[in-house]
Amino acid sequence: DSGVTQTPKHLITATGQRVTLRCSPRSGDLSVYWYQQSLDQGLQFLIHYYNGEERAKGNILERFSAQQFPDLHSELNLSSLELGDSALYFCASSVSRGGTDTQYFGPGTRLTVL
Amino acid sequence: AQSVTQPDIHITVSEGASLELRCNYSYGATPYLFWYVQSPGQGLQLLLKYFSGDTLVQGIKGFEAEFKRSQSSFNLRKPSVHWSDAAEYFCAVALILTGGGNKLTFGTGTQLKVEL
Numbered sequence: 001d002s003g004v005t006q007t008p009k010h011l012i013t014a015t016g017q018r019v020t021l022r023c024s025p026r027s028g029d030l031s032v033y034w035y036q037q038s039l040d041q042g043l044q045f046l047i048h049y050y051n052g053e054e055r056a057k058g059n060i061l062e063r064f065s066a067q068q069f070p071d072l073h074s075e076l077n078l079s080s081l082e083l084g085d086s087a088l089y090f091c092a093s094s095v096s097r098g099g100t101d102t103q104y105f106g107p108g109t110r111l112t113v114l
Numbered sequence: 115a116q117s118v119t120q121p122d123i124h125i126t127v128s129e130g131a132s133l134e135l136r137c138n139y140s141y142g143a144t145p146y147l148f149w150y151v152q153s154p155g156q157g158l159q160l161l162l163k164y165f166s167g168d169t170l171v172q173g174i175k176g177f178e179a180e181f182k183r184s185q186s187s188f189n190l191r192k193p194s195v196h197w198s199d200a201a202e203y204f205c206a207v208a209l210i211l212t213g214g215g216n217k218l219t220f221g222t223g224t225q226l227k228v229e230l
Contacts, residue, residue: 002157033217043204045217056215090157099146099208099216100165105158 003027004106006091012112018079021109025072025093031055032074033094033103034066038087049074050097078111086113116141116209120221127195128229135190135224137205146208147188148218149179153201161203164188175199200228 003026013019025032034046045058049068060066063081068074078085088108094101119138127133139145146165150158162173169181179190188205202225206218 002159004157035218042222043218043220045219048211048215048217050214055213056211056217058217092158097214097216099210100163101216102148102160102163103218104160105150107155107157 002104002106004091004093004104006089006106006109008109009107010110010112012114013081014114015081015083017081017113018077019081019111021076021078021089021091021111023074023076023091023093023106025074025091026104029093029095029104030072031094031097031101031103032068032072033092034060034074034076035090035092035105036087037090037108038084041087043090046076048097055097081113083113086111116145116207116219118205118207118219118221120203120205120224122224123222124225124227126227126229129197130194133190133192133195133199133226135203135205135226137188137190137221138186139188139205139207140186141207141209145188147179147181148206148208149173149177149188149190150204150206150220151201152204152223158204161190195226195228197228197230200226202226 005024030051046060048056092103092105117140149161205221
């Protein structure tokens with residue numbers, strides 16, 4: 001158990017819908033990262049938040065957005081869902097924002113878009 | 115741009131045999147390198163990491179990895195594989211981004227199968 005929690009574990013929805021994935025980082029960690037794992041794209045970095053502020057963006061679609069709240073939990077919002085958005089979404093957390101920081105991963109949320 | 119290559123998509127070894135999983139990276143500066151393992155239905159667990167210093171690093175579950183700058187490699191090894199090691203293994207490099215962020219760039223993974 002990494003100490004990072006993600007809810008829900010599974011999510012099944014229809015095209016065009018909007019969903020919210022939630023992540024609680026390890027106690028004391030200030031950084032939250034979101035990654036997408038799909039069969040065709042592999043593991044892709046989406047976005048990094050540090051202490052409530054966006055710090056880096058990766059291959060994140062405009063239909064996707066995220067935020068980190070004052071209690072440091074984070075939410076990833078996916079809207080106008082398409083079949084291709086079906087994937088495993090991971091959240092990770094680290095103590096600060098350095099490249100040497102270990103990122104601890106949650107168990108993931110499996111999103112299925114029908 | 116930085117990249118990570120894991121040339122072996124699948125590897126099968128017998129239980130008790132030695133294991134080496136290959137990882138090559140492309141990165142301009144000193145790389146921060148990681149190996150993670152993903153069991154079915156699980157998240158990613160860190161096995162070991164390299165930042166600087168001794169090029170042979172020890173990790174959990176009896177794994178080790180050797181950083182070779184001249185070959186741009188960071189191969190993962192285990193002297194004797196156990197059936198419970200069957201999983202997917204990912205090599206990753208951390209990239210520090212402008213604005214104070216960072217991200218991990220992952221290889222495509224190597225699926226390890228262990229024959230009893």
